Amino acid sequence: MERSFETEIELLRLGAGETFRGEGILAITKALLQSGVSYVGGYQGAPVSHLLDVLVSARDLMGEMGIHVESCANEASAAAMLAASINYPVRGAVTWKSIVGTNVASDALSNLASTGVTGGALIVIGEDFGEGASVIQERTYAYAMKSAMLLVDPRPNLGAMVDMVEHAFALSEASHMPAMMQLRIRACHVQGEFTARDNVKPAHGTNAKFREPADFFYPRLAHPPVIYAQEVNKVSERIPAARAYIREHGLNDRIAGGKPSRLGLVIQGGLYNTVMRQLGEMGLSDENGTPDIDILCLNVTYPLVPEELIAFARDKDRVLVVEEGNPAYMEQQMLRMTVDAGLATRIDGKNYLPEAGEYTGEVLAAGLGRYFLENGGNILDLDAIRRRMERMEKVRAAAGALLEAPLPPRQPTFCTGCPERPVFGAIKLAERTVGKVHVSADIGCHAFGTFAPFNQGNSILGYGLSLASMAAVTPMQERRSLAIMGDGGFWHNGMQTGVASNLYNKGDGVLIIMNNGYTSATGQQVIPSSKHSEIFGTGAKIATTLEAMGVKWLRTVRTYSVETMVATLKEAFTTTQKGLKVIIADGECMLARQRRERSEKAQALKEGRRVEQAKFGVDAEVCTGDHSCIRLSGCPSLGVADNPDPLRKDPIAEVKQDCVACGLCGEMAHAAVLCPSFYRAARIHNAGWFERTLHRIRTRVIGAMAGAA
Amino acid sequence: MATTRLLIAALGGEGGGVLTNWLVAAAAAQGLKAQATSVPGVAQRTGATTYYLEIADEADSATHPVFALMPVAGDVDVVVASELLEAVRMAERGFVVPDRTFLVSSTHRVLTMHERIARGDGARDADSLMQTAERASRDRFLTDFAAIARKSGAALNSVLLGAIAGRKLTPIPAEALRDAIEAGGIAVARNLTGFDAGFTAASCLERSPDAPGETPAASKTPVSTALEERVRALPGEAREIARIGVARLVDYQGPAYAALYLDRLAPFADEGPLCREVARHLAVRMSFEDIIRVAQLKTRASRLESVRREIGISEDEPFELVDFFKPGIPELADMLPPRLGRALNSWAERKGIRETAHFGMKVKTNTILGFGRIWLLAKLKPWRPRSLRFAEEQAAIDAWLKLVAEARAVSPEFALQTADLARLVKGYGDTYRRGQETYARVVEDMVRPVIARKDTVEDPAAQLKGAIAGILAAPA
Structure with a gap:
């Protein structure tokens, strides 16, 4: 993992009455422990990687509590893990990124x-x-x-989020429905505080095992004929039970307005703060969230509770549903409910607010403002609303007129020293002789290869799906196509969906597997083939796996060896040998390597051992300012500087101080026959007397020669 | 303002998250209610990323304020940007407004990928970015925080925290912010140094004066009085550049070669601006980078000095130095007498190895043998005028000069742009050859037709200027 979580783990141990201060997703983690979970698992992905990372790091605490933690191979295995709660009275939680993770998990779900x-x-x-x-x-x-799963969308403050985790478990048990709690990115990263409760040890867990397995009970299988009964049961038993729990425990917040307006807002819990801020700015609420008009804030957005909504809408002329994203599921359900109840209340929603996209403050200000101006009558202070909208419009117009041309984007990119970046340079070079090839891209850090300066990739179809998504492309191309996959993607899905399917169908084409040892884009979680892990991993080898599967043409190339990579790519594209050609591009994630090496180096320096500290540089006089090195390498550490030569105007390349001397500049200069301006210089710490003496002799001789040049 | 709304714009990996945590922790320690959030995601990998905070003052902290999770255009009190373009991006999104926002921004530039991959200067004009930042904000503290950080050996985020404290931009007292660094417990001494540097800068400077740029040192090669006299005869605008050119060519090949430079310049001496530009490009073209030149530049005492500076060591500290060379058949042919060189090239062409056969060399230039090898190459200087490359370059230079002279008949501006075409030919190996092709194409398509009056273009100079800029901006 990218960081250590010692402080976070301390927070997980807080007892009743103590104040928890930290990030939203960590508060959720603490809430799981307070809810007496027996098992947790998941698959990493922003913004919930942190949850799993912390639990994995807190294995001592988990052991004490008797909680089983699993780092799942993908979201499908995480979802399937919840099967433990089908037969046994145990609480379990898993986590992943949606919508993609939910898609992968959907079969099990x-x-x-x-x-x-x-x-x-x-x-x-x-x-x-x-x-x-x-x-x-x-x-x-x-x-x-x-x-028919519960969907919890809590107000984004730590106290509410934690409470809703505990309720979600109880609600799931009361209704027998699995629950999903959706947390938007900003809610996951929100910094706040709440008063902790004691952690609850589960009644059943790794410290208190079941003596016997559950009895055989056919109705608990998802298998005919009981599936037909289950389908009916969802609507006849489970959803009503969920609605009853939600009502009885007041999970949704009805906030009474201070003015006798006949308007109301129904909002998703997750949007509460953004909506309240806009009401405040329009003079429709005070800073503490007491609004002028009635609000029904839904912390559980599925199932909706008709009684609650009808009661809310009954005495109103109009109700606006503030529902982010498309389609407007809640709004449609509300329309049906009001019709069934015979209400004359008008339901608004996407007619005032955008159909698609995030509901930011600006978007809500515009939509709510128009709604209140048109329907607010003489009860609300329309002048204040109008002033707010005019100002927003003015700000928008001024910002739009500020610049003549839009600013260049600043997209994320491969880190300094990233071992995946050289591969994209090598592809560019190989294409100079082979010609352009169709590139099937994938999810992972290597997706940055779709940005400048590489701009490679014709499609992205999902995690680990690059090879599978060119199955019908390759047979229709003159040249072989190229799929790029990470080792994370390989273990997640790519091995079966891509490699197995390709071999089975006697496919052709080239597959590059970026073997950097981690799922790096999500914060360096370990995978089955990770070499450096104390916790998980089996030491599985991708190469032997591929051989066992029947891959005949297989090469492993160090990613920094650009010339070899170019030659291997050319061979893969042009060989007469049919069948899948796999190149394992080997190079450990630089962030992980650096972290390891940094501590080793610091230790060596402390002990007075010899340490080399290298970086690359550019000879300013030799560089002609063409920047082809940047176009081929794209290293963040490779910048441009003013040309010190008064005769030239174009800026020259420069290597910044954060260079980690990965060696790519030199390799690239060779492979692409770029230019001789790069050099590698290393400072020697704690050199011995022999080296020092040799250096003195060298300096004298070289100095004399240089002087004579 | 009861609650301060603060937006931090940083680049991934710069410690924007740590800066945010310091502010949140300091607020909590003071009993002030605060909330922060962010959308780091994959932007951590050097992309642009933002952090948003709301910090209540003492009075508001006694109540239960509802904090928002995202900044809204026009509603932000303080924007802190770690880089100039990102500050302007915040203004472009409406987060910096002239009736509300205090802008703290570093004025240094970290160029985006799109700016760096241009073949010429692709950077957004820094002056206009600066003016936009000033125009868009109510009040501001703009200085090169990166330079302050470098000077104090601290990270940028701690310097920015010091600046926030120094300008009293939040309800949190400066001491509390400083204490938050200590409580954080990571690299405390270094971060406190950075904090103090930022605090001091904020307390005593409105806007730091621009650091004086280093004036490029002209070559120390003495120029003979005869050559100096001829330089003095040139128009005023061209003299400085020509003097540098003469010095460079004396160093490159000798006084006779420098005299040839002045001979070639003479026909343009009646027109100052054109003479200056021809002088500039001609000196660069005549000092083309062949193996001998690269060897000469790599074995200078001043070069070794700059390498030492780059890795921060003094002369008596041992170091290692590796240079990368990969001459191919064209580079070898370049050094042979023209007839032999051409024969080698066409033989290699027939064999299909002209572009593919190379000799990769990694030379340890800090060793006597390694240095000696390159040093010997530099000693080939007297041989150069007999080489194929020399012959070809001289012919190309004469053709270019003739073209510029002919272009004068069209207009002085057109001649200037024709002279500027020399910028298209640069680099080494493949890059150099592609540059030559581009140059030839532009000459045939855009210059010759105008000179021959075949094309009646409205403003040929502007058109040519646009074409050059377009080619240099386009990443190849």
């Missing part, structure tokens, strides 16, 4: 939701939606509806 659960089952969903999102923008809500 459907079956789980069909049989229903005995012990509370909770999925903590990192809702990767809106600004900073890295996946397709779809709603998790559809899964809740189609499979």
